[in-house]
Each structure stands twice: as structure tokens, then as C-alpha cells.
Amino acid sequence: MIEFGHSTHVGLRREHNEDTYQADPALGLWLVADGMGGHEHGEVASAIARDTVTREVAGGTELVRAIQLADEEIIRHSTRRSEALPMGTTIAALRVAKDGNYEVAWVGDSRIYLWDGTLRQISQDHSYVQELIDQGAITSEQARNHPHRNVVTQALGVTDPQALRVESVRGELKPGMQLLLCSDGLTEEVKDEAIAQIIGRGDLGAQECVDHLILAALDGGGSDNVTVILVRKV
DSSP, X not given: OEEEEEEEEOXXXXXXXXXXXXXXXXXXXXXXXXXXXXXXXXXXXXXXXXXXXXXXXXXXXXXXXXXXXXXXXXXXXXXXXXXXXXXXXXXXXXXXXXXXXXXXXXXXXXXXXXXXXXXXXXXXXXXXXXXXXXXXXXXXXXHTTOTTXXXXXXXXXXXXXXXXXXXXXXXXXXXXXXXXXXXXXXXXTSOHHHHHHHHTOTTSOHHHHHHHHHHHHHHTTOOSOEEEEEEEEO
């Protein structure tokens, strides 16, 4: 059986929430999208991503292909607008099959974590600071305070479609395991160790864990919109 929790919050410093998410246990689909492009544009981009992926997955499309089609849809919508500024969104998506096998796929710096007694990030940020970490130029701790930590190198609607990398990982969701999907509004404010302490608590249900994570992000400063989904096999 799958138990899940989900929530989004505008944060403490933003006027609008450009994050969106989907939680559809009937489809076995959960996703988080963090829009960018200024007021309305980011909201539109993340909503298009959500709606396109949901529609395509419901029609039998593979998850990675559904995300590629969402990218195309955002670009089509963007070219119909008069403004020169592009709009885009990150995405982190999870599909769980009836047999318990799962696939996660992502573009950008919204993250996916796996909990199986310990917490580990199974997505890899498409970001400038992640590239610096990979090159050995900075440490993960230095990346948390880097002035360009919010610069993404891949995003739906913004990256050249020929260069777009929709990355994916597959696995089996076994009893006791949890998958966490979140926008960077959580990970900017809450360290992985604190996230692990919350979702590792056996006395909390999935929704309670999500609520605690949102509160932790707000306590940390709430500098951005924050969206969290937790899916666990019980």
C-alpha cells in the first residue's frame, strides 16, 4: 500500500507561488514543478508541465517522453506570447507501477530523495553550482552559500530541446522505503540531515512529515516557494 503526503507554500518573501505539483495515486504519478520567468509566467510554465505530464502518462506515454512533450508544449505557449522573456520550469516526477517498480525523472534542481533507513539524493541537480562541485572547484557546503546557487543549467521551456537532458532512475519501492520530491525552497533552507531526521520518524504519518518539512523551511527563512511530496510504501 502507498501512503503519501503533499503540500506547497508561497514562503515568506514571495508574493506568488510559481511552484505546482500533482499527486495522483490512481495513476501512480507524483510530481513537483518549480516555475521561473516572473509573475504569472512561472506559474503558467509549471502548470503546463503538470497538466501535460499528467495527460500523457494517463494516455500511456512513458514518463521521460511525457516530460519532453511538456517541454515542447511550454515552448509552443511561450512563442505565442508577445513578451521576449522566456518562461520555464524545473520538474521532478515519480511514477510507481502496480508491481512496486518505480521510475523517477527530472530536469533542473528540484530534487528526489530516497529513504531506506538513510537518506540519499537520487536526482542530480542541473545547476551551475553542481557543475562546480563535480569539477572539484567547491564543496557541497560552499554551494549552499554560493551567489549563483539558484542558476539552473537545464529547464523545461528554456533549454534548447536538442540539449535537454531528462534524466531518470529506476528501482523497486519496498515496504519501509520513502521517496521525497521537493522544490529548492526546501533544500535551500533545510539541510539533508534535518530532512532525514523528520522523515525517519516512525511516529509521523506521511502528511505530518510533509507539514514538518514545510515548517522547517519557513523557520529557516522561507526565502522561496516550497513544495514537498512524500511517498512511502507501507
